[in-house]
Amino acid sequence: MFKSADNFCRQAVLYFIFIWFGVMVFAPNLLVLLASFLSRDPVWYLRLPLNLQNYVALSDPKLLSVILKSLNLAFCTTLFCLVVAYPFTYFIARFAKKYRALFLMLIIVPFWTNSLIRNYALISILSEKGILNTFLIKWGIITEPLKILYTNLAVFIGMAYTLLPFMILPLYATLEKLDNSLLEAAEDLGAGAIAAFFRIVVPVSTPGIVAGCIMVFLPALTLFYVSDILGSADSTVVGSVIRDQFMIVKDWPVGSAINIALTVFMLILLHLYYKSGNSIDQERPLW
Amino acid sequence: MVKFLKYFYISCVYLFLYVPLLVTIVFSFNDSAFAETWNGFTVKWYASLFNDKSLIHAALRSLFLAACVATFSTVVGTIMAIALHRYRFIGQKVVYGSLSVIMLSPEIIQGISLVMIFVILGIPLGFTTLLLSHSVFCFPFVTMTVLARLKGVKRDLSEAAADLGANDVDIFRFILIPLILPALFAGWLMSFTLSLDDVIISFFVSGSRYEILPLKIYSMVRTGIQPDVNALCAALFFLTFFVVMFSYRLVRSKK
Numbered sequence: 001m002f003k004s005a006d007n008f009c010r011q012a013v014l015y016f017i018f019i020w021f022g023v024m025v026f027a028p029n030l031l032v033l034l035a036s037f038l039s040r041d042p043v044w045y046l047r048l049p050l051n052l053q054n055y056v057a058l059s060d061p062k063l064l065s066v067i068l069k070s071l072n073l074a075f076c077t078t079l080f081c082l083v084v085a086y087p088f089t090y091f092i093a094r095f096a097k098k099y100r101a102l103f104l105m106l107i108i109v110p111f112w113t114n115s116l117i118r119n120y121a122l123i124s125i126l127s128e129k130g131i132l133n134t135f136l137i138k139w140g141i142i143t144e145p146l147k148i149l150y151t152n153l154a155v156f157i158g159m160a161y162t163l164l165p166f167m168i169l170p171l172y173a174t175l176e177k178l179d180n181s182l183l184e185a186a187e188d189l190g191a192g193a194i195a196a197f198f199r200i201v202v203p204v205s206t207p208g209i210v211a212g213c214i215m216v217f218l219p220a221l222t223l224f225y226v227s228d229i230l231g232s233a234d235s236t237v238v239g240s241v242i243r244d245q246f247m248i249v250k251d252w253p254v255g256s257a258i259n260i261a262l263t264v265f266m267l268i269l270l271h272l273y274y275k276s277g278n279s280i281d282q283e284r285p286l287w
Numbered sequence: 288m289v290k291f292l293k294y295f296y297i298s299c300v301y302l303f304l305y306v307p308l309l310v311t312i313v314f315s316f317n318d319s320a321f322a323e324t325w326n327g328f329t330v331k332w333y334a335s336l337f338n339d340k341s342l343i344h345a346a347l348r349s350l351f352l353a354a355c356v357a358t359f360s361t362v363v364g365t366i367m368a369i370a371l372h373r374y375r376f377i378g379q380k381v382v383y384g385s386l387s388v389i390m391l392s393p394e395i396i397q398g399i400s401l402v403m404i405f406v407i408l409g410i411p412l413g414f415t416t417l418l419l420s421h422s423v424f425c426f427p428f429v430t431m432t433v434l435a436r437l438k439g440v441k442r443d444l445s446e447a448a449a450d451l452g453a454n455d456v457d458i459f460r461f462i463l464i465p466l467i468l469p470a471l472f473a474g475w476l477m478s479f480t481l482s483l484d485d486v487i488i489s490f491f492v493s494g495s496r497y498e499i500l501p502l503k504i505y506s507m508v509r510t511g512i513q514p515d516v517n518a519l520c521a522a523l524f525f526l527t528f529f530v531v532m533f534s535y536r537l538v539r540s541k542k
Contacts, residue, residue, distance in 0.1 A: 021382060085300075087296065091297055107304075109531055110305070113528075114484040116504055117308075117504070117524060120311070123508075127512070164300075225505060242399060246399060259399050262395075266392055
């Protein structure tokens, strides 16, 4: 009797899971895929016939140059975050356990803080009469205020500022597990500090590096509000293009095609991540 | 010397992360309509927030929405975690893989796909669509937190209970739920913060009539620096800060 009740329970739970995933996760994404092959309709947004026009539209030089610029920005942001975050995370992961919790906490708070607020906070630093310029002029480093706000540089700073914690946390998850005895063994066996770093520390933290890069690169392509708040008309990102296709131009098929291109790109990155030896500690969630 | 450089470097990174937020907080108490000059201490900007009816309205809506989202995604996420922990079923790997894909995928991909299906199905954009969409991106966080907690639970415990005649519902109620309670709270708080902070997905699925706080802030910050926006941002930062502190404690408890 218990068995059949358990069976019912199991069935109900599994049906629930499949329906939830089917309706809320798979169906919407399949719809986007389908829409990317349909044609535009002024009233119903989508109509037959099926075609590849929307993907051809991706090769439009104007669109292409925006995409390339956005990729460039995302790449620079990722590189910057990696270079800044790696030594930082390495240092804090080596601290004594009781201090580590505090240092980690100080990273988690900005990780969870609304990124709109954090970007807004940057305005008062970067603006022409902002804190940065005031200090630089006071110290006599510059005489004329730098124009940073509403330029591409400001968008880069905003992205790096927003996404730095997203690089640090996955790195931390792998670097924290690094066993000190491995480094000692390397030293005993005559490895120099540099050799030990590249042959032990880097391989151990590879999954963290890949995960961090994904968690920085993809948002850096899509966070349209960063370029809205800090940038100029010239600093649009892929995310703003998708948004405009849906909300302003109302061209769903082309918007969907860009979205699908982005999704494919993401899946390739995730594939790389799983190949890198998915060993980020599941027992210790990043969030 | 090396040690000094190391601490200097660490402080620089923390300064980079915190100075802008601190500046915003400090200027939210500035008795001047302009951001550039300090004119003395005041709380009038906070007072003016409370007098802004539409803002308070949006804030209450957001808090209500976040509470609903948190509750709903905690239920969904916990069911999912327990199923993944306890059952073996076809498609388990797909479900498990999808969780991390959902967590890593850019919000805009989810936002677009959800708004399309809502419009095609004729579901009017508003509270319901916000609730469903937010829950979709929140529940994996709950599932992961609960799964992490369940990993520490030996399977023998459930098996022993089953041998003694407990059915699945009993095991769930009397063994698993008490054990994962801290993870449930942490997951609830995480979903609450995520929902309260989300801009991109809400931007697509909220429709024009249901204005929530993040979108209101979005339209406010686009106009540049204003003292009352400073106050609003500072207030929200404090809220996040306390919620994070609290949930951090819960996740780390008894470990």
